[in-house]
Each structure stands twice: as C-alpha cells, then as structure tokens.
Amino acid sequence: MRTETAPTITRLDYKPYPYRLPAVELLFDLDPAQTTVRATLQFERAGSQGDALILNGEDLELLSLVLDGKPLSSDEYELADSTLTLYPEQARFTLEITSLCRPADNSSLMGLYVSGDQLFTQCEAEGFRRITWFPDRPDVMARYRVHLRADKKRYPLLLSNGNLVAQQDLSEGRHEAIWEDPHLKPSYLFALVAGDFECREHTLTTRSGRSALLQVYSDRGSGAKTAWALDCLARSVRWDEQRFGLALDLDRFMVVAARDFNMGAMENKGLNIFNSAYVLADKDTATDAAYRAIEAVIGHEYFHNWTGNRVTCRDWFQLSLKEGLTVFRDQEFSADMLAQGLEGTEAVSARAVKRIDDVTTLRIAQFPEDAGPMAHPIRPESYQEIGNFYTATVYEKGAEVVRMQHTLLGEAGFRAGLDEYFRRHDGQAVTCDDFVSAMESVYSQRNPGKDLQVFRRWYNQAGTPRVTVTLSWNQATQTCSITLRQRCAPAGIEKLQDPPVAKPPLHIPFALGLLGRDGRSLALSHEGKSAETVLLELTEAQQTWTFENIPEAPVPSLLRNFSAPVMVEFDRPDADLALLAQHDTDPFARWEAGRELASRQLLKMVSAGASQSTVDPLFIDTWRSLLQDDNITDAYKARVLSLPSEKELLEKTEPLDPLGAVRACRELRGALGKQLAPLWQKTYQSTLAQAGSEYSPDPVSAGKRALKNLALSYLMAGGAEFGRLAREQYYGAGNMTDRMGALSALMHYSAESERAAALEHFYQQWQQDPLVMDKWFSLQATAPDATVETMRSLMLHPAFSLRNPNRARALIFQFCMNNLQGIHNVQGYDFWADQVLALNSLNPEVAARLARAFDNWARFAEPQRSGMRAALEQVQQHPELSRNVAEIISKALKI
Incomplete structure (x- = not known):
C-alpha cells in the first residue's frame, strides 16, 4: 500500500506547546533486542484548561501509563500510530510512561540504534520520539536526569548528557550510571552511548580558572588516532573564549566516534556523537583535507554549545x-x-x-x-x-x-x-x-x-540574486561612477506562479576596489574615509556611487572577499581578468578573476564540441605567471591554479551539458599540462625537495603537498611519460595525502594494468581500516572509466554494505553525484533509481539525500533530460515510498 503523503507543516501555523516540562527523569534498561524506557515527566499547564497533551512516538510499544500514581486504562487515553493523547484536568501532574523500543531493528539510525557492538542515539530532528513518548519539539526545554542500566561486561561504559553524579554495580552482572544535565535542553539534544571504548582525555583550564575535562572516545584499537581530534577540541574551547567570550559551561565535554552515523556529527549537550570519519586521523590513514575537516566539524559541534544549545x-x-x-x-x-x-x-x-x-x-x-x-x-x-x-x-x-x-x-x-x-x-x-x-x-x-x-x-527569499555592474569613467572630471542593479528570478515553486511574484530588493553589502592599468590599487574616498576597498550597501533595485580623483579608466575588483552570496554580471574583456588574476591585492578577488578566465576558456571548449579548440595564449600566459609568482603561498597557489571542477562548469552551461563539461575539463587540463610541463616539473621537484621527513598537518606543510600533487596531476594529464613520478610517489609515500594524490593521478591518467596493480596494493595495505576503504571505493566510483557494471561489481565486494552510510556515500553517492560521465546515461539513471529504492527501505533519510541527485533534471539537454525524468517517475511509482523520498521526488517532478 502506498505511503500516505505527509501533511505540509507551515511556519505561520506555529503555536506554543500548551504545557511546560520543567523536569524529565529517564530510566533505561539497555538491551539491543529490546530496551525498556521509563520516562517520568513533570508537566505544568501553560495553556487553557482542557488543552490536549499530545506526545509523539514512533515504532514504540507502550507498556504502561501512570498519571500521578494512578495507572491509566486504555479508555483514558488515545493511542495512534504516532501520537499519544491525554486530557489531564490537573494544572500540575506527573506522567510515568513505560515503553519498549528495539535498537537492533532500527536501520534508520534515528533514535536508539546499534552500531557494531555499541548503542548510540541520534535525536535531531525528530528521533527522540523513537525512544519514548514525548513532546518532541525544540521549544519544550527541560532538565534531564538519566539512569542507564546494562550488562557491565557488554556495555562497560554508560554515557549521557551533563555530569556523572553516581554509578554502582547491580545484581546479575549489571551496573548503573546516573547522569544529570544542569542546563535546560530540548529532546533533540538528548544523547546516550553504551559500549566498550578507548578514551583520550585532557584537563583544560578556562580563562575563569575553572577546570574542565575533555574526552574523546573511540573503538578499541583506534585510540592512537584521536590525538588530533582532542587537540582540535581544546583549540575550539580556547578560540571561542578568546574570539567571542563564550566559555565551556560544563565540568566535562565528551566526543564519541560512531561507525554508523547518518550525518557528520551531532551537538548533543556535552556529549557530541560523531561519525568516526570526523574523529580518527593519523598520517598513514588520513589526508590533509581529512585533518582540516575534523578540525572544522569538531569546532562546529563544540560552538553549538552556545549557538544552538544555550540558545536553541x-x-x-x-x-x-x-x-x-x-x-x-x-x-x-x-x-x-x-x-x-x-x-x-x-x-x-x-x-x-x-x-x-x-x-x-x-x-x-x-x-x-x-x-x-x-x-x-x-x-x-x-x-x-x-x-x-x-x-x-x-x-x-x-x-x-x-x-x-x-x-x-x-x-x-x-x-x-x-x-x-x-x-x-x-x-x-x-x-x-x-x-x-x-x-x-x-x-x-x-x-x-x-x-x-x-x-x-x-x-524570506529563495533564489540567488544577480547584481549587474555598470562602470563609467569621466576623463574630464576624473571621476568613476559605479551603478549596481539587483534582481532575483523566481525560484522553486515560485516558477509555477502566473504571473510571477516580483521580489523586493535585498540589502547587499558589496565590497569593491579599483586597479590602475599597471595593476596598482587606487585609493577610494567613501563616507569620509580613504581606502583600497569600500563597502557599498545596496538596498534598492538600483543605486549609483561616484568616486573622485580617479586619473585613468580603472579595472574594477568586484565583490571582494565574496561579501554577499550573489552572482555578479559585468561585461569585461579577458585582458582585465588576466590583470586582476596577476595583481589584485584582494586574494579572493584575484582567485575569482582567474576562475572566470578559466571558465570562459572551458565554455569555449564545450561549445566547440569534439573538435579540439585552441587554448587562448592569454590564458596560458596568465597561468604561467601565477605558477612563477614567488610572492604567493603554496596553499593559495594550489587554489589559484586549480581549474573549475566538472560540476562547477556544468552549472555554467545552458542547457546543462554534463558530457561536454567532462570533455572540456579534460582537454584544458591536458593542454595546461603539456604547454607548462617544464614549470610543473620544476614546481613538483621544488615542493618535493622542501618536504620534511616528518609529516605534519600544519597549513604550510599541507600547502606544499597540495601544490605538489596539483603539479603531478597536471603532468599526468599532459602526458603518460610522467607516470613514473606518480608510481614512485604512490609506492614511496610516507603519508596518506601523497599516497592518495598519486593514486588519484594514476586512476585518471595511467594504463588499466597500472591502475589495477595500485588499487590491489592499496586494498591489501588497508583492508582492515574502514575509513581508508571508503577512499578505495570512492576512487573507483569517480574514475573516468567507471560504469554501472563497475558499481554493481563493487557492491558485491565483501567490504561493501549499503546499511553503512559512510560506505554508501563512498560508492553510490560518489558515482551518482560526482561522476558525470558514468551516471549520465540510461543505465546510470536506472542504477540511481535502484539504489534510492534500496536505501528507501533501510534508511529513508540517506535515501532522500541520494534522491536529490537529479533535482535539476529539467535544466539538462536531451537525452539526459528525458532519461532522468523517467528515472524519477520510476521511483515515484514505488508502492511503499518513504515520506522523505516522496517529498523530494514529487517536488522535482512538479517543475
């Protein structure tokens, strides 16, 4: 039977919950097959007499319901599939609910679930209702006291939010831990972890002089890989105090790594649960990018302690x-x-x-x-x-x-x-x-x-605004006028409105500078100040600003530091872009100019089709100049000299042309590799020589590796004769960054036999490490010659499991979302539909994310457009589609 369409919830329908919930006490008898939860909830009426008390629940078995000490019979409450409703007469009352949930059967990974031999929770956004009946909404905030009971041998560690106030052994080999969170929180921030873990910890002294215990928990045998995560956590605590004056407000702060996790991490108050990919790192298994991702996610979840938890x-x-x-x-x-x-x-x-x-x-x-x-x-x-x-x-x-x-x-x-x-x-x-x-x-x-x-x-507004720039220079008065016009086209369901609703102007901070024809920055007077960069506040549909003492027709540097999330439209010659790419003092705008110059070259190649279009000498000269510029850092140079990705280029084609984007990117990469080969070789050898014997993830060292691996990629793209460098780097690499850089180059540019040998070597080295094996799967999913047959073969590999979100993302998502050549054919679209439906029955939330792969099908050229639509319709016709996937597919097919 087809799943019913979920009701549409609208923002303006919000009503406060009619009851306050000052205190919550939870008692868990933990067992993977069936966990009993006794929730003792102290309510106070906040609304009118007679307001219903509606509690949310999902996949729960109700065992008993007690109101102020009196057991309730089934005719004294209303039990539906997802709600439990009572009509209490008291203004204050205690409700005791005993229910049963089944963690081992919970493949959605929402609520209480099993990962390996451990128990975890994920409650955002609406997972707590899978644990017990509850007002599962963020505006119901309470103080929690939690009793965790379990077999001590199976689950020696029992964690929850806040502070550990007591622990004791019980009969029959069981034990109990009691946790109390001193801060109000909504149910989505509740957390529970039970299992056997290694722990790395550090005691930190806050600026106020208070001591706080920082702890990182991980699977047995992986503790050596948590040093970076703990360091990142300590730096996050110190940075938030120094930059924003926000101190850690708990006696301890815990991070726990989980193998199976739908997202990157979760900011539960004082007990952050993380996807292990964002905790575990060492030089042999994690790349520089992984180190930085761990730093960012650790920081993100810790910063939620105030921006999300204290204020939610x-x-x-x-x-x-x-x-x-x-x-x-x-x-x-x-x-x-x-x-x-x-x-x-x-x-x-x-x-x-x-x-x-x-x-x-x-x-x-x-x-x-x-x-x-x-x-x-x-x-x-x-x-x-x-x-x-x-x-x-x-x-x-x-x-x-x-x-x-x-x-x-x-x-x-x-x-x-x-x-x-x-x-x-x-x-x-x-x-x-x-x-x-x-x-x-x-x-x-x-x-x-x-x-x-x-x-x-x-x-309030959807869509990406466009800002059109007009520049006028008056030689007689030596003034320069800048006019900005803004518009934002209908987006999403707005496109279905007839006539379309006009959008009012936004407040757009627009930073700009002016350069002379020699590349020097010009001083600008604005609001009584003189500076190289001015901030214009565009609040109307069109505004004009005039700057004096501009002695020559300037080259504008627009939207410096990307001061607003808009698209800029300005008709400028390639020569101006080349000048900005080489001389702009704003590093973001300098990168942007080079990016635009590269995009123009790529779009010419897309238009030229299979006929090999020539590369503009101005573009080559600009890249040569940047490559030889010793005044910019290696990390920045690696960004500036990287071409737009195939997905970036795809968004600039109209209609969207995936195969054209793939072909153009490969052609231009090859041309740059050939024509600048001596400079790439010099760069490669120079950064290779500068590499220290000991690996460090510090930004300077990582920048050198990034530039070295970029140079290797260009050399390989320009000619197979450089395969020796890639092989030597791969087999001799002393860290995962260099190993992956070389293996990626081999996967894209070497003979099949070399690729197979390297992949087999990689597998034999790292088959016992799940996170490294994710890299192995991803490399094959994004390889230029990867096909649906390749994917189906890899899905039969003993190391693959669709139930593990990381493994599904590594193979299925990478192929469907990032391999434009492999996915954009009839077989690819059928494969996508099969995987969406397979995940739909296991994990609707992950399935819905994969369903987003073809959101923009209507913008594609034929035959891709028709192929994607047919695949979307195939998924829509499935008789038991989850609400998550059904919403995505129905919206995609409306437009």
Missing part, C-alpha cells in the same frame, strides 16, 4: 538560526587556525584559502539548489519532512547571511550584537528574527537613521 530554535523553520550561525563560526575558526603563526600577506592569504574553499562549496551545492525545485529561503515557509531541510541553503547560505551581518557591523559590532543576543535569550528557544533584532540594535546605534529591515528579506 523555537521551531524547525528556524534551523538556520543555529546552523547558519555556527557554520559561520566554524569557518572563522578554521580560517584563524590556517593563519595561526603567520603574519602580513601570508596570514591574509591563508585565510583566503578557507574563504575560497567555502565559496566553492556554496557554488557547487547551494547555487544549484537555489536554481532547482527544492529552492527555499534559509528560513523555509513549509515542509513535509524536516529531515529534507538540512540543506546547503540552511547551512552554507545561512552562514553567508550571518557573514553579511558581520561585514555590515564589523568585528567589534558583530561581537557586541552576539553579546546582546545571549543577554536577551540565554536558555530560550527563539527565532531568526530575534537574532537579527540583536544585531540591528548595534547596527542602528552605529549607523543613526539606518536599520536592518530590508536585510531581513534574506530570510
């Missing part, structure tokens, strides 16, 4: 309140860590590397989302399944909206606004408007007569 969301429409703000904070943390110990231009360049990576992620993931059927504002107006709205828009675009407020207020002003936010709302569940109001109180004070009313529209 009133409802799930406000998800970006905590996620957008915390992504901004983890981005700033990572940038500061990259620049730590560096000075001047090197420090600026290091921070720019992080900014470039973040904007690249935004453009690859969020811009296409804004252009597709799932387009939504960072504060959505409606949803059917909240799990489908953990999106790039909520996270990455949400972070950009917070960053714009930081840009408008400045560092000191933003800090003052954040202080005001916590002063007003500590311990509360609030809204995005509450956050903006705190920032606005500072902005208006510093800018009399101004407010952030127009800025608030960023929270």
Whole structure:
C-alpha cells in the first residue's frame, strides 16, 4: 500500500506547546533486542484548561501509563500510530510512561540504534520520539536526569548528557550510571552511548580558572588516532573564549566516534556523537583535507554549545538560526587556525584559502539548489519532512547571511550584537528574527537613521540574486561612477506562479576596489574615509556611487572577499581578468578573476564540441605567471591554479551539458599540462625537495603537498611519460595525502594494468581500516572509466554494505553525484533509481539525500533530460515510498 503523503507543516501555523516540562527523569534498561524506557515527566499547564497533551512516538510499544500514581486504562487515553493523547484536568501532574523500543531493528539510525557492538542515539530532528513518548519539539526545554542500566561486561561504559553524579554495580552482572544535565535542553539534544571504548582525555583550564575535562572516545584499537581530534577540541574551547567570550559551561565535554552515523556529527549537550570519519586521523590513514575537516566539524559541534544549545530554535523553520550561525563560526575558526603563526600577506592569504574553499562549496551545492525545485529561503515557509531541510541553503547560505551581518557591523559590532543576543535569550528557544533584532540594535546605534529591515528579506527569499555592474569613467572630471542593479528570478515553486511574484530588493553589502592599468590599487574616498576597498550597501533595485580623483579608466575588483552570496554580471574583456588574476591585492578577488578566465576558456571548449579548440595564449600566459609568482603561498597557489571542477562548469552551461563539461575539463587540463610541463616539473621537484621527513598537518606543510600533487596531476594529464613520478610517489609515500594524490593521478591518467596493480596494493595495505576503504571505493566510483557494471561489481565486494552510510556515500553517492560521465546515461539513471529504492527501505533519510541527485533534471539537454525524468517517475511509482523520498521526488517532478 502506498505511503500516505505527509501533511505540509507551515511556519505561520506555529503555536506554543500548551504545557511546560520543567523536569524529565529517564530510566533505561539497555538491551539491543529490546530496551525498556521509563520516562517520568513533570508537566505544568501553560495553556487553557482542557488543552490536549499530545506526545509523539514512533515504532514504540507502550507498556504502561501512570498519571500521578494512578495507572491509566486504555479508555483514558488515545493511542495512534504516532501520537499519544491525554486530557489531564490537573494544572500540575506527573506522567510515568513505560515503553519498549528495539535498537537492533532500527536501520534508520534515528533514535536508539546499534552500531557494531555499541548503542548510540541520534535525536535531531525528530528521533527522540523513537525512544519514548514525548513532546518532541525544540521549544519544550527541560532538565534531564538519566539512569542507564546494562550488562557491565557488554556495555562497560554508560554515557549521557551533563555530569556523572553516581554509578554502582547491580545484581546479575549489571551496573548503573546516573547522569544529570544542569542546563535546560530540548529532546533533540538528548544523547546516550553504551559500549566498550578507548578514551583520550585532557584537563583544560578556562580563562575563569575553572577546570574542565575533555574526552574523546573511540573503538578499541583506534585510540592512537584521536590525538588530533582532542587537540582540535581544546583549540575550539580556547578560540571561542578568546574570539567571542563564550566559555565551556560544563565540568566535562565528551566526543564519541560512531561507525554508523547518518550525518557528520551531532551537538548533543556535552556529549557530541560523531561519525568516526570526523574523529580518527593519523598520517598513514588520513589526508590533509581529512585533518582540516575534523578540525572544522569538531569546532562546529563544540560552538553549538552556545549557538544552538544555550540558545536553541523555537521551531524547525528556524534551523538556520543555529546552523547558519555556527557554520559561520566554524569557518572563522578554521580560517584563524590556517593563519595561526603567520603574519602580513601570508596570514591574509591563508585565510583566503578557507574563504575560497567555502565559496566553492556554496557554488557547487547551494547555487544549484537555489536554481532547482527544492529552492527555499534559509528560513523555509513549509515542509513535509524536516529531515529534507538540512540543506546547503540552511547551512552554507545561512552562514553567508550571518557573514553579511558581520561585514555590515564589523568585528567589534558583530561581537557586541552576539553579546546582546545571549543577554536577551540565554536558555530560550527563539527565532531568526530575534537574532537579527540583536544585531540591528548595534547596527542602528552605529549607523543613526539606518536599520536592518530590508536585510531581513534574506530570510524570506529563495533564489540567488544577480547584481549587474555598470562602470563609467569621466576623463574630464576624473571621476568613476559605479551603478549596481539587483534582481532575483523566481525560484522553486515560485516558477509555477502566473504571473510571477516580483521580489523586493535585498540589502547587499558589496565590497569593491579599483586597479590602475599597471595593476596598482587606487585609493577610494567613501563616507569620509580613504581606502583600497569600500563597502557599498545596496538596498534598492538600483543605486549609483561616484568616486573622485580617479586619473585613468580603472579595472574594477568586484565583490571582494565574496561579501554577499550573489552572482555578479559585468561585461569585461579577458585582458582585465588576466590583470586582476596577476595583481589584485584582494586574494579572493584575484582567485575569482582567474576562475572566470578559466571558465570562459572551458565554455569555449564545450561549445566547440569534439573538435579540439585552441587554448587562448592569454590564458596560458596568465597561468604561467601565477605558477612563477614567488610572492604567493603554496596553499593559495594550489587554489589559484586549480581549474573549475566538472560540476562547477556544468552549472555554467545552458542547457546543462554534463558530457561536454567532462570533455572540456579534460582537454584544458591536458593542454595546461603539456604547454607548462617544464614549470610543473620544476614546481613538483621544488615542493618535493622542501618536504620534511616528518609529516605534519600544519597549513604550510599541507600547502606544499597540495601544490605538489596539483603539479603531478597536471603532468599526468599532459602526458603518460610522467607516470613514473606518480608510481614512485604512490609506492614511496610516507603519508596518506601523497599516497592518495598519486593514486588519484594514476586512476585518471595511467594504463588499466597500472591502475589495477595500485588499487590491489592499496586494498591489501588497508583492508582492515574502514575509513581508508571508503577512499578505495570512492576512487573507483569517480574514475573516468567507471560504469554501472563497475558499481554493481563493487557492491558485491565483501567490504561493501549499503546499511553503512559512510560506505554508501563512498560508492553510490560518489558515482551518482560526482561522476558525470558514468551516471549520465540510461543505465546510470536506472542504477540511481535502484539504489534510492534500496536505501528507501533501510534508511529513508540517506535515501532522500541520494534522491536529490537529479533535482535539476529539467535544466539538462536531451537525452539526459528525458532519461532522468523517467528515472524519477520510476521511483515515484514505488508502492511503499518513504515520506522523505516522496517529498523530494514529487517536488522535482512538479517543475
């Protein structure tokens, strides 16, 4: 029988819960087959007499219900599939609920579930209802006392939120631990872990002089790989105190690594549960990118301790309140860590590397989302399944909206606004408007007569705004006028409206500079100040600014540091882009100019089709100049000299042409490899010689490896004669970064026999390490010659399991989302549909993410367009489609 369509929940329908819940006491008798949970809930009426008490529950067996000591019979409550309803007459009462859940049968990995021989929980967004009947919504905040009982031999460690207040042995080989969280929290922040773990710990002294215990737990045998994670946690605690004045508010802070986890990590108060991929690292098994990802995710989840836990969301429409703000904070943390110990231009360049990576992620993931059927504002107006709205828009675009407020207020002003936010709302569940109001109180004070009313529209509007730039230079008056025009096309369901609804203008901070024809920066006077960069505040559909004392027709440097998540439209010659790529003093804008020059060259090659188009000498000369520039750091040079990815290029084709994008990227990479081979060789040998004997994940060392591996990739793309370098590097590598860099080059550019030999060697070396085997699967999924037959063969490998989200992402997701050549054919579309349906029955949340692969099918050229539509319809016709997948597919097919 077809699953019923989930009801649509709208933001404006929000109503406060009619009962307060000051205290919660939970008693768990833990067992993987069936766990008994006794929940003692102390309620107080907050609404009117007669308001129903509605509790959420899913896949639970109700054993007993006791109200103020009186057992209730079945005719004294209403039990439905997902709700338990009572009509209590008392203003204050205690409800005791005893229920049963089955962790071993829970393949969704939401609620209480089994991973290996251990028990874990995942409660965000609506997983707590799989543990016990409860008002499972973020605005119901309570203090929790938790009793955990289990077999001591099987589960020697019992963890929950807050502080350990007691533990004791029980009869029959069982034991108990009692945890108490001193802070109010909603149910989505509850956590429980039971199992046998190694622990690495460190005692940290806060700025106030209080001691706090930091602990990282992992599987037995993996403890040596947690040193970096613990170091990242300690640095996160110190950074949040120094940068934002936010101190750790618990006696201990725990991180636990789980093998099976739907997401990256979860910020449960004081007990963060992590995907093991974001905890475990050493030089032999983790790449530089993995080290940085661990640092970012550790930071992100710790920073949630204040921005998400101490102040949380009133409802799930406000998800970006905590996620957008915390992504901004983890981005700033990572940038500061990259620049730590560096000075001047090197420090600026290091921070720019992080900014470039973040904007690249935004453009690859969020811009296409804004252009597709799932387009939504960072504060959505409606949803059917909240799990489908953990999106790039909520996270990455949400972070950009917070960053714009930081840009408008400045560092000191933003800090003052954040202080005001916590002063007003500590311990509360609030809204995005509450956050903006705190920032606005500072902005208006510093800018009399101004407010952030127009800025608030960023929270309501979907779509990526476009800003058109017009420049006019007057030789007689030596003035330069800049006109900015903004527009935002209909996005998502807005495209179905006839006539389309006009969108009002947004408040867009637009940073720019001007360069002379010799590459020198020109001083600009703006609001009584003279600077190389000015911040224009575009709040109307069109505005013009005029700058004086501009002695020549300037070259504009636009949207410096990517000051707003917009697309810029400005008709400029390639020569200007080349000048900016070589001389712009803003490192982001410099990278952007080179990126645009490369994109233009690639698009010409897409248009030329299979006929080998020539590469513009200006482009080659620009790349040569950058490669020889000794004044930029290796890490920054590695970013500047990287071509746009196939997915980035795909978004610039119209209609979307995946095979054309693949072909053009390979052609240009090969041309650069051939024509600049001597310089790539020199770069490779130079960085190879500079590498120290001991591996370090520090930014400078990682930058040298990044540049070295980029040079190797270009050399291999330009000619097979450089395969020797890749083989020597692979078999002689002293760290996983160099090993993966060489193996990736071999996978893309060497003969089949060499690839097979290297892959077999890799497998024999690392078959016992699950995280390294994920890399092995991913390399094969993204190989140029990978086919559906390759994927089906790998799925039969003993090391593959569709039930493990990491393994599914490593193989299935990589092929379907990142192998444009392999997936875009009839067989590929059928394969995608098969895997969505297979995951649908195991883990609907993971299945829904895979279902997003073909959101933008309507933007593709034929025959891909028809093939994707047929696959989407095939999934839609499945008789037992989960609500998660059904929402994604139905929205995709509407547009």
